[in-house]
Amino acid sequence: MLLREQSLMALQPKSYVPRTTDSRHGLGRSPNLLLDRAAPIRPNEVFLGDITYIALADGSFLYLATWLDRYSRKIVGWELFDHMRSELVVNALKKAIARRNLPRGLIVHSDGGGQYASREFKELLAEHGFQSSMTRRNNHYDNAMGESLFSRFKAELMQKGAFCSFEDAYTEIFEYIEIYYNTKRRHSGINYEIPEQFEQKWEQNP
Secondary structure, X not given: OHHHHOOOOOOOOOOOOOOOOOOOOOOOOOOOOOOOOOOOOOOOOEEEEEEEEEEEOOOOEEEEEEEEEOOOOOEEEEEEEOOOOHHHHHHHHHHHHHHOOOOOOOEEEEOOOHHHXXXXXXXXXXXXXXXXXXXXXXXXXXHHHHHHHHHHHHHHHHOOOOEOOHHHHHHHHHHHHXXXXXXXXXXXXXXXXXXXXXXHHHHHOO
């Protein structure tokens, strides 16, 4: 749908799939703070982070980092780079911080990848009083909601294809997240409501 509107063509990428999580970094691992914890009852209680790759037609890859509000399913921050260094997840979280009045104690949950264990990321969490939470080792179900986001993202936007350039990818991803996913797409996990409207309803009657 969005590809057709922008006159873009989906191309089949090479079979190589980049690895977006490397837990063999020796930087330490935070405990999973979501185990046996009740589901959030308001926005800005728990953010879920993840990284996925975005294929380009020339065989190279871009990397998309997102932060999802677990309560509303709204994507509250995202960043697209041509690398997976800590700056990717740090910038994505900084965008969420700039957009929202986030409380101290916010749980920031991710896998055990080195980006989330980096000094830069830990310093950002400490500066704002956020709590770091990570999936248990070799347990992908601990971040199932974050991973399911990308499966829907690729099925609905990329159609198993590739973008022509960084600019094409950024434009399409921006429109998908900001114009469609957050403001128009209905989610079964929130009674088939729209994330933006779901949060607004809470604000009117918290």
